[in-house]
Amino acid sequence: MRTARTSLRSRIYSVLRHAILLTGGVVMLFPFIVMVSTSLKPPSEIFSPTFTLLPQEWYAIENFREAFTRVPLARFILNGLLVGATIFLFQALFALPCAYALAKLRFAGRQMTFVLVILALLIPPQVPAIPLYIGMWQLGILDTYAAIILPSTISVFGIFLMRQFFLQIPDDLIHAARIDGLSEFAIVWRIMLPTAIPALTAFAILSFVWNWNDFFWPLIVIQSEHLATPPLGIVFFDNAEAGTNYGPLMAGAVAITAPLVIAFLVAQRRFLEGFAMTGLR
Amino acid sequence: MASVSLRGIEKLFGSTRVLNGVSLDIADGEFVSLVGPSGCGKTTLLRILAGLEAQDAGDVFIGGRPVDDLPPKGRDIAMVFQSYALYPYMTVAENMALPLVMRRTSFAQRLPVIGRMMPGTGRTIRGISDEVSAVAESLAIDHLLARKPGQLSGGQRQRVALGRAMVRRPAVFLMDEPLSNLDAKLRVQARTEIAQLHRRLGATFVYVTHDQAEALTMSDRVAVMMDGELLQVAPPQDVYADPQHVKVAEFIGTPQINLVPGRVRADGGVEVLGMALGIGVSLPEGSTVSVGFRAEAVGMTAEGGGHCSALVQHIEHLGSEMLFHLGANGLERTVIARIHPARSPGARPGDSIGIELHGQRAFVFGKDGRRIPALPSATTHAPRLFEPGAMLRTASA
Numbered sequence: 001m002r003t004a005r006t007s008l009r010s011r012i013y014s015v016l017r018h019a020i021l022l023t024g025g026v027v028m029l030f031p032f033i034v035m036v037s038t039s040l041k042p043p044s045e046i047f048s049p050t051f052t053l054l055p056q057e058w059y060a061i062e063n064f065r066e067a068f069t070r071v072p073l074a075r076f077i078l079n080g081l082l083v084g085a086t087i088f089l090f091q092a093l094f095a096l097p098c099a100y101a102l103a104k105l106r107f108a109g110r111q112m113t114f115v116l117v118i119l120a121l122l123i124p125p126q127v128p129a130i131p132l133y134i135g136m137w138q139l140g141i142l143d144t145y146a147a148i149i150l151p152s153t154i155s156v157f158g159i160f161l162m163r164q165f166f167l168q169i170p171d172d173l174i175h176a177a178r179i180d181g182l183s184e185f186a187i188v189w190r191i192m193l194p195t196a197i198p199a200l201t202a203f204a205i206l207s208f209v210w211n212w213n214d215f216f217w218p219l220i221v222i223q224s225e226h227l228a229t230p231p232l233g234i235v236f237f238d239n240a241e242a243g244t245n246y247g248p249l250m251a252g253a254v255a256i257t258a259p260l261v262i263a264f265l266v267a268q269r270r271f272l273e274g275f276a277m278t279g280l281r
Numbered sequence: 282m283a284s285v286s287l288r289g290i291e292k293l294f295g296s297t298r299v300l301n302g303v304s305l306d307i308a309d310g311e312f313v314s315l316v317g318p319s320g321c322g323k324t325t326l327l328r329i330l331a332g333l334e335a336q337d338a339g340d341v342f343i344g345g346r347p348v349d350d351l352p353p354k355g356r357d358i359a360m361v362f363q364s365y366a367l368y369p370y371m372t373v374a375e376n377m378a379l380p381l382v383m384r385r386t387s388f389a390q391r392l393p394v395i396g397r398m399m400p401g402t403g404r405t406i407r408g409i410s411d412e413v414s415a416v417a418e419s420l421a422i423d424h425l426l427a428r429k430p431g432q433l434s435g436g437q438r439q440r441v442a443l444g445r446a447m448v449r450r451p452a453v454f455l456m457d458e459p460l461s462n463l464d465a466k467l468r469v470q471a472r473t474e475i476a477q478l479h480r481r482l483g484a485t486f487v488y489v490t491h492d493q494a495e496a497l498t499m500s501d502r503v504a505v506m507m508d509g510e511l512l513q514v515a516p517p518q519d520v521y522a523d524p525q526h527v528k529v530a531e532f533i534g535t536p537q538i539n540l541v542p543g544r545v546r547a548d549g550g551v552e553v554l555g556m557a558l559g560i561g562v563s564l565p566e567g568s569t570v571s572v573g574f575r576a577e578a579v580g581m582t583a584e585g586g587g588h589c590s591a592l593v594q595h596i597e598h599l600g601s602e603m604l605f606h607l608g609a610n611g612l613e614r615t616v617i618a619r620i621h622p623a624r625s626p627g628a629r630p631g632d633s634i635g636i637e638l639h640g641q642r643a644f645v646f647g648k649d650g651r652r653i654p655a656l657p658s659a660t661t662h663a664p665r666l667f668e669p670g671a672m673l674r675t676a677s678a
């Protein structure tokens with residue numbers, strides 16, 4: 001009797017809980033649903049007063065063709081890939097040795113250095129934007145790939161994340177490597193890096209998504225259309241169209257969002273594993 | 282092959298003193314066990330010897346050469362860790378080959394693609410893999426070479442760790458409790474194998490353990506360590522039969538040694554519970570001492586006989602021997618007697634019996650815990666103990 005009542009109760013709670021979560025999920029997803037739905041509709045339907053999820057008349061091919069021909073969308077996507085991958089490679093190149101030193105080496109000022117890393121985490125990227133811009137202007141590298149890539153090559157977040165992960169690697173593994181004749185750099189690349197692949201994957205996704213979506217910095221340093229990253233490219237699109245033709249615009253938005261969503265779905269498990277291991281979840 | 286010398290090694294972690302002037306000379310090819318309770322500084326000492334940790338004072342010599350300024354790879358040592366510390370994403374073969382790869386190939390030859398094209402790389406790599414196979418075969422792990430450490434059992438991992446240390450043919454092997462993660466049966470088997478390995482390789486072994494059975498069965502000499510100090514370094518039979526410190530006597534031997542308070546008489550004779558033991562020391566009258574009896578130095582007689590009466594509290598049957606736990610009148614701790622089953626007095630728990638303490642086999646320790654040499658005392662209240670054969674009679678009485 002009692003068990004029946006508690007199970008009924010817990011079932012009601014469970015339904016309630018899911019209803020709330022579901023509502024939240026729908027609210028979050030709604031803009032994306034509208035985006036996808038709009039990208040499939042002809043102009044007449046987009047502005048019709050009644051909203052339908054699916055179009056009466058399928059117009060997807062026209063919208064996407066328009067999106068890829070009106071502006072060099074494929075080029076934007078390639079730019080995004082190039083910039084994101086290069087930035088991540090540099091970030092890993094710097095973050096791994098730094099994180100190793102902070103987690104496993106004993107040297108004067110280690111604590112202080114780590115405090116500085118934490119402090120740097122707190123500074124929003126917009127703060128150093130003006131000095132960086134002036135510096136790049138003086139170097140004459142404004143409006144190049146280097147201008148987008150350079151400021152992001154060192155990620156304090158990456159250093160922090162990898163340090164947290166390295167803390168859990170037993171000291172004996174490093175001792176064994178030293179006895180086996182590995183130098184400190186060899187330890188980073190041959191021992192720590194392969195062990196850190198799950199955490200590094202998680203960081204790679206975060207870093208890539210951040211740089212793929214970053215609008216602020218490319219907007220400041222890039223003028224040429226052919227160097228634009230995807231979000232900036234959408235803006236070029238917008239300008240070219242004077243903002244009335246939403247179908248192709250949304251098709252472009254779908255085209256630049258899709259790679260990330262697909263990549264996340266594919267790597268979802270590794271991603272969560274990586275965070276579980278760094279203790280950040 | 283090489284000898285190892287430690288001279289006055291001190292180590293502090295912050296303000297806690299972990300090693301307090303440790304000196305030890307290990308001969309070329311010797312097997313020395315470092316044994317002591319948890320936290321006494323064994324691992325720290327081994328790490329200093331390996332060059333993984335810097336000492337605050339003192340010197341380390343390997344093969345007669347000071348090595349204080351040499352990094353671990355320059356010291357011609359190999360180490361087996363308690364956790365084995367195998368590289369998790371490398372195969373067994375790669376794990377074992379790494380020390381050789383790092384020593385025999387150049388930086389350029391180790392680069393992923395270019396290295397393969399360098400002259401001589403192929404030959405060197407083949408030579409290394411032949412040696413790895415030979416070592417793996419000698420340890421009976423050659424069928425595991427393609428596996429990752431995660432796919433191995435504890436015993437197999439231990440062998441791989443041993444193999445990784447062996448491939449390089451170091452002059453000195455350092456082992457930090459390599460068997461403590463194995464189950465009891467496997468541990469006994471691995472004990473024998475490591476002892477055989479030592480004989481076969483002829484290298485110097487420094488073996489850390491907190492298991493006295495391991496230390497006593499495998500080593501040429503046992504170094505007993507307590508609170509960062511070496512209390513005694515001696516062959517296994519000596520640390521058992523001739524302990525120089527009360528802590529050594531307590532640590533070595535199962536069951537634990539019986540310690541009873543004693544007093545020195547005017548003539549230098551030692552008495553326990555007011556009865557003379559038949560041994561003397563050169564200490565002033567009235568000094569208090571601690572007298573240690575191994576379980577086999579305690580006998581049982583009929584009630585009313587012996588040094589004092591006692592109650593049998595508990596009996597352990599161990600097959601080849603029996604341990605009687607005896608609650609003696611006037612003693613705080615229970616006394617344990619080791620009796621051969623054939624000579625068992627047939628007492629049961631709850632029975633009253635007499636305890637016979639064999640003074641000739643007792644160890645006398647002073648207030649500071651150091652052993653005090655015992656002399657036969659001039660006068661004794663038990664003169665019959667001096668007649669040969671008398672002891673046997675009382676023991677079997």
Ligand SMILES: Nc1ncnc2c1ncn2[C@@H]1O[C@H](COP(=O)(O)OP(=O)(O)OP(=O)(O)O)[C@@H](O)[C@H]1O
Pocket residue numbers: 294299317318319320321322323324325326491
């Ligand atoms: N890096 C360190 N910082 C501070 N204290 C340490 C450090 N390493 C060891 N200690 C301390 O030094 C003492 C000796 O440690 P050590 O690891 O040498 O003990 P051990 O004899 O190997 O013990 P066990 O048998 O448990 O392995 C311990 O009290 C330990 O807490």
Ligand SMILES: [Mg+2]
Pocket residue numbers: 323324325457
């Ligand atoms: Mg230890």
